[in-house]
Amino acid sequence: MAKRLTNPTKRSASKPTTDKHAAHREALHEQVRQLLDLDTLADRKRDSLDFHEISVSDIRAIIAVAFDAGAQAASGKPAPVMSTDPAAIIASLHISKRDGRPTGGTWVHGTIASHTFEALVFPEHAESESYELARSRISKLHLSHEVTKRTAAAFDRGWEVTPTSDMAKAIVDVLASGLAETVFGK
Secondary structure: OOOOOOOOOOOOOOOOOOOOOHHHHHHHHHHHHHHOOOOOOOOOOOHHHHOOOOOHHHHHHHHHHHHHHHHHHHOOOOOOOOOOOHHHHHHOOEEEEEEEOOOOOEEEEEEEOOEEEEEEEOOOOOOOHHHOOOOOOEEEEEEEEOOOOOEEEEEEOOEEEOOOOHHHHHHHHHHHHHHHHHHHOO
């Protein structure tokens, strides 16, 4: 039988807190919820809803998230609150590699908002709208969470994996709205 772990500092979900770190704690809870692909971290008082199998790679990912948050707290810097605000997502964009293809298009690799991505981007629109992501000149896009390596979205002339979270959807929207312009300058 699984051992139930309890948190001695647990707060009631219905009581608001004035703790100055509450927003950061909530952001970390959301990050862990997404890492584990759970509907909620709230107790639902049913074993079938409250107990889950967790892979060792997910445990390592959660430890990394907790370690990073602790290190930031010890340094006096507040933990970052990952926002789905497009401006915050754009600010996190880093293109690490561009590979031109002899048959056209450019593979673009990078990171954005705690995710890695690779995208096949073209200078012009495809002949068929269905071959690209929302008229973005992106014909292929693979988005993964940096820590867990889980696919957050995958598009290959059509959706293979629709965005798995609000953050993944926001990232896809940001990339669709401007990655080709960033790569080709038009």
